[in-house]
Amino acid sequence: MVDILLSPQAWLFALVIFLARMVYVALDMLRFMLTLRGKMGLAWIFGFIESIIYILLIGSVLTDITNPLNLIAYAAGFATGNALGAKIEKHLAVGFSRFSIISTNHSTEIANALRNAGYGATEIPAKGRESSFMMIDSHVRRKETKEVETLVLKIDPDAFITIEDVVPRQSGIWRP
Secondary structure: OHHHHHOHHHHHHHHHHHHHHHHHHHHHHHHHHHHHOOOHHHHHHHHHHHHHHHHHHHHHHHHOOOOHHHHHHHHHHHHHHHHHHHHHHHHHOOOEEEEEEEOOOOHHHHHHHHHHOOOOOEEEEEEOOOOEEEEEEEEEEHHHHHHHHHHHHHHOOOOEEEEEEEOOOOOOOOOO
8 A cells, every 4th residue: 555655656647537527527517508508519529528538537537536635636636626726617608797886875866877888778667665766777798797896896885796607598689
């Protein structure tokens, strides 16, 4: 056992297992997110690559299950792949987000600022427990969510904002 842990080949093999598992899990997460957003072509390609990696990887790990380096590398690759996949997906920001914005005193100002910045904004009359107000509904590209949130909070730091991922089914009058 000590010989395995001191062998450079064992460490190199464990590193390969770690990297392959990390890539596999990151691709799996991206494939899943692309499928949810209707990007079936890319999802198919990622799924194909994943399958090849999985077959090679699981075969490599199972050939020497007594080597603790391989097991640790496999588990660490999974955990790292999750974090990496989430980071990549957030960076790519494929798709659209829906903003629901409640501002008791600045809703029209926020809606106008969104429109002036090139975003659509729909003002919807709403009534809460204690008051009536205008709720603003806006759909934007996920890559633009930070800019929209910053714009809204600059006007009203107390605005209540919810952001949801949406999948449009067809192009409409709003910016595709």
